[in-house]
Amino acid sequence: MLNGIPLYWFLLVSAALFCIGLYGVLARKNAIAILMGVELMLNAVNINLLAFWRYVAPNAAAGLAFAAFIFVIAAAEAAIGLALMISVYRNTQSVDPDKLDSMKL
Amino acid sequence: MTISQVLFIVISLVVLGGGVMVVTARNLFHAALFLIVSFFGVTGLYVLLDAGFFAAAQFLVYIGAISILIIFAVMLTRGVQLAQPANSQWPAALVVSVIVFAIMALMLGPVAVTIGQRQFGSVSWPNVVEGQPAPAVPDDHLVRLGQSFVDFNQYGAAFLLTAVLILVAMVGAIWVARDRALKDVMEERAELAAEEAQEAMLAGPVQQPLPLAETRSAEAPAASVAHH
Incomplete structure (x- = not known):
């Protein structure tokens, strides 16, 4: 399937996806949108891991194993993050991270 | 192409x-x-x-x-x-993201760029030869992946820890997103039951106190999540 695709194409796409996610995390006003940005960043990391597995070390299980761990951790992050947001929304009727400053001095 | x-x-x-x-x-x-x-x-x-x-x-x-x-x-x-x-800092966020992408593209891209004394780009990865096809994937790569998960010399410990992590995360998510603390619900029910028992005692022995299930269902709609 890789007929003629160089490795750096995958690296550039995943770098671009990571930076899109970074922009989402930094610029969004809604905490759930921030979590979506984090999901995009984790996907970019996974593309990178699998691309390096395919091009550099297809005989080792390391790339696949790390990608599988990222999957599990992304699922845990999404579950915890969204549960927190639902809890915060229930208490404050808002999911704007700028308004969640009750722990500020 | x-x-x-x-x-x-x-x-x-x-x-x-x-x-x-x-x-x-x-x-x-x-x-x-x-x-x-x-x-x-x-x-x-x-x-x-x-x-x-x-x-x-x-x-x-x-x-x-x-x-x-x-x-x-x-x-x-x-x-x-x-x-x-977008929040008020979105232009800064855009600049930061573009700069991060520019740096990464410079480092990973195929074009060698010399800035000052350092040369960036055209990194050579092991086993990657420009113009050559990538090495073939072994047919048993999924078997190797599965074996690496149960082999404690490879990722066995990490696999078990990940399993514990996802379990703790799921239980934690349920606990964080629960409607109210279970203790508060139990206390409230006990108070309601005590009040009703008192009322029933004042009204006389004929009136029966409401069953617990009915008082619970009466308060349930107020406790559920408000949706618009």
Whole structure:
């Protein structure tokens, strides 16, 4: 399937996806949108891991194993993050991270 | 241009276009739908990388589970769904993201660039020769992956720890998102029961106190999540 695709194409796409996610995390006003940005960043990391597995070390299980761990951790992050947001929304009727400053001095 | 290259470019445009819409869409529900589009494109990239198992896992875990979870969260926080999409620092965030991407593209790209004394770009990775096909994937790569998960000289310990992590995260998520503390519910029920017992005693022995189940169902609608 890789007929003629160089490795750096995958690296550039995943770098671009990571930076899109970074922009989402930094610029969004809604905490759930921030979590979506984090999901995009984790996907970019996974593309990178699998691309390096395919091009550099297809005989080792390391790339696949790390990608599988990222999957599990992304699922845990999404579950915890969204549960927190639902809890915060229930208490404050808002999911704007700028308004969640009750722990500020 | 080979077919694979064309496919790669189309899929990459889907991934990146979906990603851009996720971070710019005004309506959060649309952002969640574009997130599914982006995940779908990533599935295609995994197929191009000969990682069929991970394409299937991406489909099931991300498109099937995580995006549904996100859509649930969007709907449970519906009142703020149409809020302003970007905060006041978005120009700075855009500049930071573009700079980070420029640095990464400079480092990873095929063109050698000399800045000062240092040379960037055209990195040579082991086993990657420009113009040569990538090494073949062994047929038993999934067998090796499975064995590495149960082999304590490889990722056995990490695999068990990950299993514990996801279990703790799931229990924690249920606990964090619970409606109210169980203790408060029990105390409230005990108070209600005591009050009713007192009223029944004052009214005389004929009137029976309400069963506990009825008092619980009477207070239930107030406790459930308000949705507009």
